[in-house]
Amino acid sequence: xxxxxxxxxxxxxxxxxxxxxxxxxxxxxxxxxxxxxxxxxxxxxxxxxxxxxxxxxxxxxxxxxxxxxxxxxxxxxxxxxxxxxxxxxxxxxxxxxxxxxxxxxxxxxxxxxxxxxxxxxxxxxxxxxxxxxxxxxxxxxxxxxxxxxxx
Ligand code: FES
Numbered sequence: 001x002x003x004x005x006x007x008x009x010x011x012x013x014x015x016x017x018x019x020x021x022x023x024x025x026x027x028x029x030x031x032x033x034x035x036x037x038x039x040x041x042x043x044x045x046x047x048x049x050x051x052x053x054x055x056x057x058x059x060x061x062x063x064x065x066x067x068x069x070x071x072x073x074x075x076x077x078x079x080x081x082x083x084x085x086x087x088x089x090x091x092x093x094x095x096x097x098x099x100x101x102x103x104x105x106x107x108x109x110x111x112x113x114x115x116x117x118x119x120x121x122x123x124x125x126x127x128x129x130x131x132x133x134x135x136x137x138x139x140x141x142x143x144x145x146x147x148x149x150x151x
Contacts, residue, residue: 054140058151061092064143072107072123079103081112082141082148085123092141092150093125099132112136 061078067090072083074095081104083091093112095104102116111128112121119130126135141150 052140054142054149054151056151058140058142058149060144060147061141061150062148064090064146064148067148070110070123072112074104074106078150080139080150081107081136082150083107083112083123083125085110088143090141090143090148091124092139092148093121093136094139096137097132098127098134098136099130104136 061075061080062073062082067073067082067084069084069087072081072091074081079095081093081095083093085091093104096102097104097114097116097119099114099117099119102114105113105115107113110123112123112125114120114130114132117131119132120128121132121136122128124135125138127133139150141148143149
């Protein structure tokens with residue numbers, strides 16, 4: 001997915017964080033079927049997250065305080081999942097499952113959930129359950145003051 005995925009406007013940070021289940025689940029049903037990664041080995045200890053810092057045109061997507069340590073949030077309007085595996089360490093992922101392209105529905109405890117076929121991903125985007133074998137596609141993310149920016 002290109003950087004055009006994001007519009008370059010800055011939204012109020014609390015307008016897009018919310019329960020993800022129903023909306024994403026409905027959209028997920030229409031998004032399935034893009035590809036099948038059957039036969040690929042599940043990464044044992046993959047490090048799929050990018051270490052590239054966000055660029056100068058990065059946008060604010062959330063407040064640092066909005067992302068729980070040891071958890072994450074679904075940013076519906078950004079189509080992103082942002083996690084904080086350990087305090088001060090953030091990850092951002094495009095909210096599309098690596099199995100067959102369903103929309104991720106949200107984060108429960110320390111797992112990122114795909115509702116279509118039951119795949120679960122850890123807070124680093126690595127698949128831990130279900131048919132997905134590839135990590136989620138990551139985006140550069142960083143804390144800038146009290147804001148999280150993705151670019
Ligand atoms: S699309 Fe099949 S588990 Fe996500």
